[in-house]
Amino acid sequence: MTLVNPQWRSANLQTSPLDLHQLQFRWHSKKLVMSKNAVDLLMSDYQRLEEWCSGLEEIADALPDIDQAQTSRALHFAKQNALLHFRDFEERLIPLLKKRVSEDHWSVLTNVSEEHVKDECLVYELLEIFERFDGRRSYLDPNALGFFLRSLFEIFRRHTTWEKAIILPLAQRHLSSNDITNLLQVMMQFRDDVNAIE
Numbered sequence: 001m002t003l004v005n006p007q008w009r010s011a012n013l014q015t016s017p018l019d020l021h022q023l024q025f026r027w028h029s030k031k032l033v034m035s036k037n038a039v040d041l042l043m044s045d046y047q048r049l050e051e052w053c054s055g056l057e058e059i060a061d062a063l064p065d066i067d068q069a070q071t072s073r074a075l076h077f078a079k080q081n082a083l084l085h086f087r088d089f090e091e092r093l094i095p096l097l098k099k100r101v102s103e104d105h106w107s108v109l110t111n112v113s114e115e116h117v118k119d120e121c122l123v124y125e126l127l128e129i130f131e132r133f134d135g136r137r138s139y140l141d142p143n144a145l146g147f148f149l150r151s152l153f154e155i156f157r158r159h160t161t162w163e164k165a166i167i168l169p170l171a172q173r174h175l176s177s178n179d180i181t182n183l184l185q186v187m188m189q190f191r192d193d194v195n196a197i198e
């Protein structure tokens with residue numbers, strides 16, 4: 001029987017003293033972020049990914065001018081949060097869902113994984129471009145950089161919209177409370193790994 005945690009549907013982040021140790025972690029520009037469960041954490045990550053896309057759009061709009069501080073923030077996010085998204089899904093959520101859903105759903109999960117491979121390549125390409133900035137200039141022609149940035153944020157916006165509409169509901173329907181607790185613990189460990197490197 002599939003167990004559904006009714007708290008998933010609540011927007012309120014309520015905690016109790018007993019589970020606080022599971023809920024608190026340091027993330028996103030040193031701000032304390034609290035998530036009640038893995039789905040809440042994924043949703044808050046989507047929000048940050050969408051903010052990152054808006055930042056990339058602002059960088060593209062400002063070309064040929066480049067704000068070094070803004071590109072540094074976008075670079076930092078790409079290294080940390082954007083790459084974590086692929087780890088969350090490919091190392092944990094997708095394999096877990098494949099165990100819980102019928103084979104009818106496997107094709108959509110395979111499609112997500114295939115998109116992740118392509119999108120991760122784009123993020124690494126972005127890292128290379130931003131890391132090679134020379135002061136306020138890119139080695140790329142502004143038109144080429146603008147085209148790349150616009151392609152990237154449009155792909156990510158479509159990707160996150162699709163996952164929120166298809167994958168998260170699938171997780172809510174098919175993962176047990178125990179699955180979701182374990183998933184949160186693993187995702188928090190991934191974030192602790194990143195913080196340990198910083």
Ligand SMILES: [Fe+2]
Pocket residue numbers: 085089116159163
């Ligand atoms: Fe994704």
